[in-house]
Amino acid sequence: MALRTPPLGAAHESRDAKVTEFGGWEMPVEFDSIRTEHESVREGVGKFDVSHMGEIVVSGPDADELMNRLTSNDVRTVDAGTAQYAAITDSEGVILDDTMLYRLPESRDEEFLFVPNAGNDVAMEERWESHRDEWNLDATVENRTEEYAMIAVQGPDSADLVAEATGDDALAELPNFAAIDTTIAGSEGLLARTGYTGEDGFEVIFPSADAEAVWEAFDCQPCGLGARDTLRMEAGLLLAGQDFDSEENPRNPYEAGIGFAVDTDTEFVGRDALAAVEESGPDERLVGFELDERAVPRHGYDIQSSDGEAIGTVTSGTMAPTLGVPIGLGYVPADHTEPGTDIGIVVRGEAKDAHITALPFYER
Amino acid sequence: MSFDVPDDRGYMESHEWASEDGGTARVGISDFAQDELGDIVFVEFPDEGAEIAHDEQLGVVESIKAVSDLYSPVTGTVTATNDELLDAPELLNDDPYGEGWLVEVDLADESGLDELLSADEYRDQIE
Numbered sequence: 001m002a003l004r005t006p007p008l009g010a011a012h013e014s015r016d017a018k019v020t021e022f023g024g025w026e027m028p029v030e031f032d033s034i035r036t037e038h039e040s041v042r043e044g045v046g047k048f049d050v051s052h053m054g055e056i057v058v059s060g061p062d063a064d065e066l067m068n069r070l071t072s073n074d075v076r077t078v079d080a081g082t083a084q085y086a087a088i089t090d091s092e093g094v095i096l097d098d099t100m101l102y103r104l105p106e107s108r109d110e111e112f113l114f115v116p117n118a119g120n121d122v123a124m125e126e127r128w129e130s131h132r133d134e135w136n137l138d139a140t141v142e143n144r145t146e147e148y149a150m151i152a153v154q155g156p157d158s159a160d161l162v163a164e165a166t167g168d169d170a171l172a173e174l175p176n177f178a179a180i181d182t183t184i185a186g187s188e189g190l191l192a193r194t195g196y197t198g199e200d201g202f203e204v205i206f207p208s209a210d211a212e213a214v215w216e217a218f219d220c221q222p223c224g225l226g227a228r229d230t231l232r233m234e235a236g237l238l239l240a241g242q243d244f245d246s247e248e249n250p251r252n253p254y255e256a257g258i259g260f261a262v263d264t265d266t267e268f269v270g271r272d273a274l275a276a277v278e279e280s281g282p283d284e285r286l287v288g289f290e291l292d293e294r295a296v297p298r299h300g301y302d303i304q305s306s307d308g309e310a311i312g313t314v315t316s317g318t319m320a321p322t323l324g325v326p327i328g329l330g331y332v333p334a335d336h337t338e339p340g341t342d343i344g345i346v347v348r349g350e351a352k353d354a355h356i357t358a359l360p361f362y363e364r
Numbered sequence: 365m366s367f368d369v370p371d372d373r374g375y376m377e378s379h380e381w382a383s384e385d386g387g388t389a390r391v392g393i394s395d396f397a398q399d400e401l402g403d404i405v406f407v408e409f410p411d412e413g414a415e416i417a418h419d420e421q422l423g424v425v426e427s428i429k430a431v432s433d434l435y436s437p438v439t440g441t442v443t444a445t446n447d448e449l450l451d452a453p454e455l456l457n458d459d460p461y462g463e464g465w466l467v468e469v470d471l472a473d474e475s476g477l478d479e480l481l482s483a484d485e486y487r488d489q490i491e
Contacts, residue, residue, distance in 0.1 A: 018402075029429070030402055030429075033402060033403050033457075034402055034403050034428045034429065035403045035428070226402065226428060226429050230428060294406060294450065295406065296405060296406050296426045296431070298431065318428060319405035319406065319426075319428060321403075321428070348424070
């Protein structure tokens with residue numbers, strides 16, 4: 001299947017970015033160096049093309065009901081112009097995807113926009129449509145992934161840069177998880193104070209045709225998926241398809257550490273299964289760990305207990321650029337999750353000393 | 365993008381180099397290889413005294429994004445290792461033909477040097 005090219009593809013090519021396939025998209029992985037890009041976001045500001053993320057708009061009289069029954073959180077608590085993080089689960093409570101959803105500003109009365117992970121937009125569009133039909137709800141579901149570009153501007157200086165690009169100084173006071181209509185480089189779009197790096201930051205969604213002008217309006221370090229991955233890992237945030245995967249590594253939100261995004265007081269697909277897990281506690285949980293020896297943990301490496309018994313598998317790992325130590329995420333039995341617990345990570349056949357640490361690894 | 369390929373050494377198709385000086389060879393990875401790998405964060409190579417053979421695994425180099433096996437361009441006995449790389453693996457990015465060398469090898473009779481690509485041949489491969 002041909003790879004999907006983001007609207008900024010030509011801009012990235014002219015900037016000599018290294019590209020990679022991600023979720024069916026051809027995306028920039030590195031512009032200058034992962035370390036340089038990572039540091040700019042921790043110490044200043046950087047911009048990411050995240051147009052591979054899906055965008056699905058749900059509107060109509062029953063939009064509220066449809067969103068509430070297909071996501072794990074309570075969308076009735078989401079005011080116009082704010083965002084909410086949620087999981088999308090199957091009837092067994094297994095995470096199919098995680099998503100940021102926005103109840104759009106009042107100008108777009110009662111519309112939702114939600115952002116599935118790369119490559120999941122069509123599956124989620126179909127899921128929304130088939131359940132709408134099954135439940136006989138009056139809602140329109142539109143997959144706008146190809147129509148919109150999405151740019152993340154992240155870092156301690158991001159508010160200044162966004163104020164400059166929009167000409168609106170008040171943006172510095174925009175609360176976290178708020179979303180407003182805005183104009184950048186003459187293009188009208190949505191701006192939200194959200195992100196995936198552990199820093200203050202913003203995400204902007206604009207028509208694809210204006211992507212290049214909006215991208216250029218932010219004069220800062222361009223960053224690729226490489227730095228996005230090291231930043232999100234330091235922040236202890238999940239990567240779909242790696243830290244959970246409904247086929248390869250089916251996990252429920254309590255195992256994955258996102259129980260805070262589940263509201264079992266609402267009726268949604270998977271609610272009953274998750275209420276049972278909430279009651280009993282999950283058998284295994286995602287933990288963070290740090291290596292005490294020189295080595296780099298990687299996805300798929302075995303995790304051992306201190307006496308050499310295989311107890312789990314690494315789902316994500318890296319040498320953390322800000323912290324300067326090797327870190328990783330993986331699932332282990334509930335009795336091995338206490339921070340400080342000694343474990344081993346098997347690197348090329350040899351167990352390297354490591355210990356469980358509290359998440360996130362990095363907090364601003 | 366053009367990469368530095370000094371004429372004074374031989375290259376492997378797998379991007380390692382060896383430069384000979386009176387029966388001893390110094391071994392490292394090419395400018396192209398360090399650029400492909402990106403930020404290098406870890407390197408593992410044999411201890412002094414180890415016997416290594418042409419085209420056999422010499423060690424491992426890891427960047428933030430990938431793990432790559434290293435192959436030996438020469439056959440012989442390791443007489444020195446660049447232990448500075450253990451604390452500063454980024455030297456492999458900054459100066460792959462100089463400060464970022466990996467090991468020095470006392471060459472055996474069948475050193476493997478004549479199997480290596482010339483700088484011109486290696487340039488053709490990476491262009």
